[in-house]
Amino acid sequence: xxxxxxxxxxxxxxxxxxxxxxxxxxxxxxxxxxxxxxxxxxxxxxxxxxxxxxxxxxxxxxxxxxxxxxxxxxxxxxxxxxxxxxxxxxxxxxxxxxxxxxxxxxxxxxxxxxxxxxxxxxxxxxxxxxxxxxxxxxxxxxxxxxxxxxxxxxxxxxxxxxxxxxxxxxxxxxxxxxxxxxxxxxxxxxxxxxxxxxxxxxxxxxxxxxxxxxxxxxxxxxxxxxxxxxxxxxxxxxxxxxxxxxxxxxxxxxxxxxxxxxxxxxxxxxxxxxxxxxxxxxxxxxxxxxxxxxxxxxxxxxxxxxxxxxxxxxxxxxxxxxxxxxxxxxxxxxxxxxxxxxxxxxxxxxxxxxxxxxxxxxxxxxxxxxxxxxxxxxxxxxxxxxxxxxxxxxxxxxxxxxxxxxxxxxxxxxxxxxxxxxxxxxxxxxxxxxxxxxxxxxxxxxxxxxxxxxxxxxxxxxxxxxxxxxxxxxxxxxxxxxxxxxxxxxxxxxxxxxxxxxxxxxxxxxxxxxxxxxxxxxxxxxxxxxxxxxxxxxxxxxxxxxxxxxxxxxxxxxxxxxxxxxxxxxxxxxxxxxxxxxxxxxxxxxxxxxxxxxxxxxxxxxxxxxxxxxxxxxxxxxxxxxxxxxxxxxxxxxxxxxxxxxxxxxxxxxxxxxxxxxxxxxxxxxxxxxxxxxxxx
Amino acid sequence: xxxxxxxxxxxxxxxxxxxxxxxxxxxxxxxxxxxxxxxxxxxxxxxxxxxxxxxxxxxxxxxxxxxxxxxxxxxxxxxxxxxxxxxxxxxxxxxxxxxx
Numbered sequence: 007x008x009x010x011x012x013x014x015x016x017x018x019x020x021x022x023x024x025x026x027x028x029x030x031x032x033x034x035x036x037x038x039x040x041x042x043x044x045x046x047x048x049x050x051x052x053x054x055x056x057x058x059x060x061x062x063x064x065x066x067x068x069x070x071x072x073x074x075x076x077x078x079x080x081x082x083x084x085x086x087x088x089x090x091x092x093x094x095x096x097x098x099x100x101x102x103x104x105x106x107x108x109x110x111x112x113x114x115x116x117x118x119x120x121x122x123x124x125x126x127x128x129x130x131x132x133x134x135x136x137x138x139x140x141x142x143x144x145x146x147x148x149x150x151x152x153x154x155x156x157x158x159x160x161x162x163x164x165x166x167x168x169x170x171x172x173x174x175x176x177x178x179x180x181x182x183x184x185x186x187x188x189x190x191x192x193x194x195x196x197x198x199x200x201x202x203x204x205x206x207x208x209x210x211x212x213x214x215x216x217x218x219x220x221x222x223x224x225x226x227x228x229x230x231x232x233x234x235x236x237x238x239x240x241x242x243x244x245x246x247x248x249x250x251x252x253x254x255x256x257x258x259x260x261x262x263x264x265x266x267x268x269x270x271x272x273x274x275x276x277x278x279x280x281x282x283x284x285x286x287x288x289x290x291x292x293x294x295x296x297x298x299x300x301x302x303x304x305x306x307x308x309x310x311x312x313x314x315x316x317x318x319x320x321x322x323x324x325x326x327x328x329x330x331x332x333x334x335x336x337x338x339x340x341x342x343x344x345x346x347x348x349x350x351x352x353x354x355x356x357x358x359x360x361x362x363x364x365x366x367x368x369x370x371x372x373x374x375x376x377x378x379x380x381x382x383x384x385x386x387x388x389x390x391x392x393x394x395x396x397x398x399x400x401x402x403x404x405x406x407x408x409x410x411x412x413x414x415x416x417x418x419x420x421x422x423x424x425x426x427x428x429x430x431x432x433x434x435x436x437x438x439x440x441x442x443x444x445x446x447x448x449x450x451x452x453x454x455x456x457x458x459x460x461x462x463x464x465x466x467x468x469x470x471x472x473x474x475x476x477x478x479x480x481x482x483x484x485x486x487x488x489x490x491x492x493x494x495x496x497x498x499x500x501x502x503x504x505x506x507x508x509x510x511x512x513x514x515x516x517x518x519x520x521x522x523x524x525x526x527x528x529x530x531x532x533x534x535x536x537x538x539x540x541x542x543x544x545x546x547x548x549x550x551x552x553x554x555x556x557x558x559x560x561x562x563x564x565x566x567x568x569x570x571x572x573x574x575x576x577x578x579x580x581x582x583x584x585x586x587x588x589x590x591x592x593x594x595x596x597x598x599x600x601x602x603x604x605x606x607x608x609x610x611x612x613x614x615x616x617x618x619x620x621x622x623x624x625x626x627x628x629x630x631x632x633x634x635x636x637x638x639x640x641x642x643x644x645x646x647x648x649x650x651x652x653x654x655x656x657x658x659x660x661x662x663x664x665x666x667x668x669x670x671x672x673x674x675x676x677x678x679x680x681x682x683x684x685x686x687x
Numbered sequence: 688x689x690x691x692x693x694x695x696x697x698x699x700x701x702x703x704x705x706x707x708x709x710x711x712x713x714x715x716x717x718x719x720x721x722x723x724x725x726x727x728x729x730x731x732x733x734x735x736x737x738x739x740x741x742x743x744x745x746x747x748x749x750x751x752x753x754x755x756x757x758x759x760x761x762x763x764x765x766x767x768x769x770x771x772x773x774x775x776x777x778x779x780x781x782x783x784x785x786x787x
Contacts, residue, residue: 662783
């Protein structure tokens with residue numbers, strides 16, 4: 007049963023990739039959607055079996071993948087509470103985005119359409135392997151697979167130079183992170199002798215927490231975190247994500263907002279025990295998360311491309327998730343991942359509907375006044391924006407407040423600074439999101455007429471999305487409102503069910519016996535029983551009797567962040583709805599900071615100067631002209647040259663005189679015979 | 688009965704004369720004749736040793752050598768005629784084109 011979840015999309019991929027060219031759009035698209043929906047149905051069925059707090063994870067071992075010495079890597083899929091949340095997000099939101107894609111990609115030719123859906127299915131399959139993998143190598147298969155699909159889909163319109171470049175950039179930047187991931191994985195194997203997540207957690211738990219010392223766990227988790235920064239677009243490896251917007255918009259929604267980029271967050275959650283034993287790593291994770299959230303938020307404030315604003319918003323929200331992970335609030339991070347998947351997918355799909363309606367226009371400066379043309383898109387987009395801004399009673403509010411509250415009450419020495427950055431980012435989030443809403447949907451239409459010439463030929467009035475696109479928008483909008491209610495905090499009279507639900511995944515399960523018994527070999531029936539001891543110091547401390555003391559703090563923080571969210575919206579309304587002239591005045595006044603933000607802090611230029619150009623220089627000057635042309639070609643040509651000059655000398659021996667040849671022949675025979683005669687006398 | 692060594696000595700002398708002729712004579716036809724002398728020196732050795740050992744092997748191989756010598760003379764003379772037509776001389780030193 008467990009195998010069916012990634013298998014359905016894989017079958018969809020195989021069919022669409024092999025015979026998709028000859029299928030009509032409705033068949034190839036329908037097939038891809040059916041595969042996702044089937045996968046979702048199986049996921050829902052299986053998740054319902056493990057809903058209870060004490061329920062054991064489901065396991066399925068396909069085959070023994072690697073067996074060498076003490077290394078035992080079975081191809082194990084494991085469904086526990088954490089992966090349950092993930093597979094529901096992937097298959098559920100994935101299905102909606104597949105359905106949306108059937109409308110969005112309809113302009114493509116049949117074969118391109120099939121190619122698109124085959125990639126999308128392949129992505130879903132790998133992503134499911136990533137979250138279901140029961141050990142590091144299986145997770146790594148998915149990890150690399152989604153990276154490949156991300157590359158293929160960013161560069162889907164590969165005839166466009168910028169799209170091909172963006173795909174390459176994503177691939178190369180991700181390699182840097184993957185390098186860290188592999189090293190971390192190897193270090194874990196060298197230290198603990200196993201790669202199974204549960205066994206690693208159990209083994210790590212038996213060690214002391216590495217307070218203030220850089221031990222082997224700290225090193226391993228830092229390497230893993232490097233992998234996470236690559237995949238989840240955190241400082242310093244976030245640069246690929248904004249460029250990834252060259253891909254089709256549903257791809258941005260699925261891969262670069264809802265699922266793949268959250269893989270790093272998931273990976274930390276999966277190894278929560280390990281990370282909890284490395285407080286230094288956790289502090290770094292929190293710091294990087296907060297810094298990324300703030301930095302991306304400020305950049306998002308001034309960008310003019312609708313998708314780029316959303317991309318920076320994604321980077322910023324991922325920063326929030328890492329902040330949560332870094333302060334040990336794993337459940338809060340996953341909770342935000344889950345709600346973010348809804349509203350960010352919604353926002354991307356909404357922006358896709360806008361781009362679709364305007365025949366490819368992405369520049370906010372050429373939009374405006376779309377509210378009356380695109381009512382469904384407008385209202386759903388507005389709900390998404392309200393949710394991400396953290397307006398009370400929508401999903402983003404619950405998850406974001408949970409993170410801010412956990413940060414505020416964490417044991418991190420810089421918790422107030424981190425919390426402050428979180429609050430500022432929250433303000434920025436509300437502001438840039440509503441800047442987007444007001445610029446795109448309100449005010450006067452500022453269309454650039456020449457854009458209507460290419461594209462659909464639907465005339466000048468923007469057209470509302472077709473039902474295949476509108477329905478996913480509506481479903482996601484409903485989700486964006488309601489998704490947060492699984493995690494209503496205690497302070498508001500809820501019970502924070504998602505946190506309780508996820509808790510077993512972040513604790514050590516009773517896997518010790520198996521560790522001693524059989525190394526990494528797993529049997530399907532020996533599922534772990536949850537041990538009630540939670541390991542996170544910060545998070546389990548306030549789950550106990552101190553809850554009541556925190557209620558008032560939490561309520562106060564909640565009121566504060568709601569106020570911040572509404573203030574952000576107010577700022578946006580003032581500048582971009584009421585008083586556009588003030589924007590120009592502000593940009594004129596703060597020309598310097600504005601230019602820096604518009605150029606994204608010149609990070610791309612910095613990387614270009616610090617990394618790309620030196621590598622180019624080294625490759626051109628050193629490796630190409632020095633090593634290849636100089637050393638290797640030199641050796642080959644040198645051999646030829648030597649033979650030639652030696653022959654020039656030796657050919658003088660050939661006089662052409664028959665007598666000389668005969669004499670040397672005779673002399674040779676005499677010498678050889680003479681030698682034999684003397685020797686065998 | 689004449690001892691074997693006498694035959695071998697005669698054969699050596701003939702071979703030396705032939706060799707000297709090959710190296711020293713300035714006429715290709717004489718060179719060819721010198722080669723025949725060398726071959727016959729070898730023939731003499733074969734026959735003498737065959738007789739000494741009481742077997743006919745030496746005589747049999749002599750027939751083969753004579754056959755080869757006849758063929759060689761035919762080919763050699765044909766070549767010499769061709770060369771003479773080409774250069775109007777029979778001196779081996781005139782033909783040095785076989786070089787770099």
